[in-house]
Amino acid sequence: MTTTTTPEATKHPGQVLLSVAVVLLGTALAYGTSQLPEASGYAKVGPRLMPSIVSGGLFVLGLLLLKESLTGGFHSIDEDEHAATPTNWPAFLWISAGLVLNGLLIVTAGFVIAGTLLFVLSARGFESRAYVRNAVVGMAIAGFTYAFFTYGLGLALPAGILPF
Amino acid sequence: MEVLNSLAQGFSLALTMQNLMWCFVGVTLGTAVGVLPGIGPAVTVALLLPVTTKIDPSGALIMFAGIYYGAMYGGSTTSILLNTPGESATIVTAMEGNQMAKRGRAGAALGTSAIGSFVAGTLTVAALTFVSPLVVDIAIQFGPPEFFALMVLAFTTVSAVLGGSALRGLTALFIGLAIGLVGIDSQSGTARFAFDVPQLLDGIEVVTVAVGLFAVGETLWTASKDYKTVETMNAMRGSVWMTAQDWKRSWGPWLRGTAIGFPFGAMPAGGAEIPTFLSYAIEKKLTKHPEEFGHGAIEGVAGPEAANNASSTGTMTTLLALGLPTSATAAILLAAFQQYGLQPGPLLFVNSADLVWALIASMYVGNIMLLVLNLPLVGIWVKLLKIPKPMLYSGILIFATLGVFGMRQSAFDIFLLYAIGLLGFLMRRYDFPTAPVIIGMILGPLAEAQLRRSLSISQGDWLVFLQKPLSASLLAITAAILIGPWAWKKLRQA
Structure with a gap:
């Protein structure tokens, strides 16, 4: 393979895609959450609360995964080993x-x-x-x-x- | 002695013909799926969830619990005789047990793990008998903030502490939490993320997720990625009745393994990996035969096997007394309770005392059954290991569709099963732990309920979690677990 300007990024395209998918999942959940009815009452606790936490969490975790995948790849995964046994x-x-x-x-x-x-x-x-x-x-x-x-x-x- | 009265009451229920039969079915199935690669206790209990509509709660829960601790016995047979360890908790057993088997001492290795499991199982069920009422006495005073903080701690430990990467563990947990959100919100009646699909309005079934991740994902993985691994089986040589020397070298590790395994399982820290590794390390230090370690030291089988079994009873304690599942199987057991409208936790001991004590008593009986099943009858289980891979995995897939379809009689769930199988395959490929998904989807809705209850009481004030000393300390521990390793690294660099 020829060297490109971002060799690390091209090494783990699967990891990058997966991380982006997690970010997108978080985004989609956040959109879905915004469509839910607003909580009534002064405590402001309703069906939106937990989805907000979960979508925010997935969004942040996806970004952290993306950072890992772009800077040397996911922690403690041997991509060479996977390359040695191609998927059947x-x-x-x-x-x-x-x-x-x-x-x-x-x-x-x-x-x-x-x-x-x-x-x-x-x-x-x-x-x-x-x-x-x-x-x-x-x-x-x-x-x-x-x-x-x-x-x-x-x-x-x-x-x-x-x-x- | 109130505990002994309750226990006696429990035995009178557990020893009825019907419940003895369910117990026997459970421990036998548990041993079988523990032995078989590709299917474990979590999948088995999940697949059997549809029968909850036909069996009374005590029978079903006695059977399910039997599957859980029975699988701990069966797993060691595989890790001793096969060169590929079954589940992660038996990796250590595989190291020494395999070496013993290679040296013609398979019998002694199987013997010490079966008897060690029995010793650990029985002692820890006794511990459960006396500890859980104490835990219940404390937990009954917990309010929603304490329960929520406890759940947050459990979420963190099961996803961030175990496994290769805290980041991937937490991602798995949040995927589970997201799956748990789908369906009608039980408190407000709002439909969430269901897209007007009737099957999604009812929520995603735990059977579908557990079986998809564990059985379908595993099958796809084994067929397409793991084809190079050639399994070699060690010959079953030597008597399972150990020599005097073996007994002398085994009883210490059994007791120490038990003492290490139970608290680890009972703490919301869950998981059987840490106590088995710890037990192995301790036995390696204490042994009079250090030269044998790595070449088949019996202590290295006896200790971890006892620890493995003890931790599973510890997990049961936390599940029953606090309602907190710290392993995938425990989470599915919780789902089984929910099928009957029961909620494990301190109130279960008050409201369904008969059921709880029958279940605890059945665990004493089940361990005796397991000793018989796994010592004189071990030869039967060894034959299961000879089932060829294509037959085994294809058979598992038939059972997978049976359990998933049987739950709601809907073909939609079969497609969902396949989709979750694809997710399981991806998670396996990139080394994401799968247990946090199951724990997240089952414990998530309970945590949400406690969170909303806490905030309703405090009128929306988040400080409520810090004002209660217990919930504040639990959250502090959680923060330390999450930030600690990262801060430590930064400090060392500075």
Whole structure:
């Protein structure tokens, strides 16, 4: 990599982004707080008080994090170590897909089917490609918990397209 | 002896068939999730929160507490047999215990940690029995300013003292506080940060946050970042029944570890890391076999394991008597109490004495169950460690969706679970502690209530916190913790 005018800043772009996100979260909360109704009564304690403290706190903490990230990086984090083990994004995406599909399907297709799919996709994220076996194991786990919760505890889970 | 009467009353409730069963289920589940990597007591209790609608409070709380202290037993099995320590409190056990296992002394290491946990567990439950009524007597006189100051101190210690960076710990705490704000304000009825989404008006469920941060975040992390770590398992060799020599070298560390762990857990300073490290350092100093330390000294397992267990009972004391959770699991236990409309703290001992004493009595029983589960039956738990990673983590995700969906029957919560999982992944990546988020979101609304009550009483005068001697001293300690290290650094530079 070529040296730039601010070498420290370019070293930790993730840290800088994260710090900015905390500052923005504090700002957004402060805006939301200003939209809340004013407290009535002379004590001036109402629903705005705590959000003001929290948004102010996040704003200041975000600025302090930003300062750390720009001056040598977050305290006691080994960025070289992270660079040595690059993130396995396909694994990340397999598991993400499993969870998002679960959210989309749990009510319509039912707990057992959505759970089985989640199991197979997540196992794929962990490099397990025995799809048929994983589907059987996943269905066994999801089916057992479904039966236990629905019939044992009386906590109904969505049956979906399955008849039971 | 009023305490003994209450305790006897508690035993009569804890020893009913039904409550014994819940206790057994709790400690068994606790041992299992303590052994399993990727899932801990906090997630387990959170996932089981939906059952509170179906089980009576004493049964559920006995089970949940069993999961909490049972996990302390199970965690040591993993750290002794696996080369990757499970939770942070067992790092020390992993150091010496692993070395013992490598030298064919796994049995003795498992034995001393199980018996040490039992000794610590039983002695500290006795301490809890007698200490908590005293704490209650004092705390019952606290007003809102004292409680608020105590909560501020707890917030500071759990986020700024533990972990690698006070700044990141406090940021985590404030994110938790922000999550706790979402929903309808219980005092004024105002909707805050809900954007008219019905699920957000009800507030964000603690299950979703705990399971998202711990289980989903951890799964994403393990799959995408931690794939290089190869886990090697030590063979389970040697008898768990220790030799006379082992006993002689273990009992001192057990007692000292207990004495160190309990006060650390009971103070709002929380956390099991400091007392385990402290116990390890002390045993290293006192031992007659210093050459063995770092190569599998039994004292280095016995002391920290006892300290670890003692601190968990200490945390229970603070939770029950003051209503102050100082660990993520304790915070979720508090949420479990809230499910039943109960609020831990001094008034709980007055209003729900039966329940409290049944819970305390069940902890004596649970520790005996755990000794049996973890000593003669340890071989069963060792088999859990052989579950392959893809199966283990994918199974955890199914349970995650079960608990989160089961709470409100809403698919929205599954998407929220994933979003919080992403947050957990980021926090893991940049080494932000996650426990302060949970403590912040659960204790935050309680702190807000005390703050507003204090200011209403004082008619808006903030000096009320400094006019009461106790709250003033608690806030002074908080300030010293926050500013102390920074001021010390500046002074040294000058």
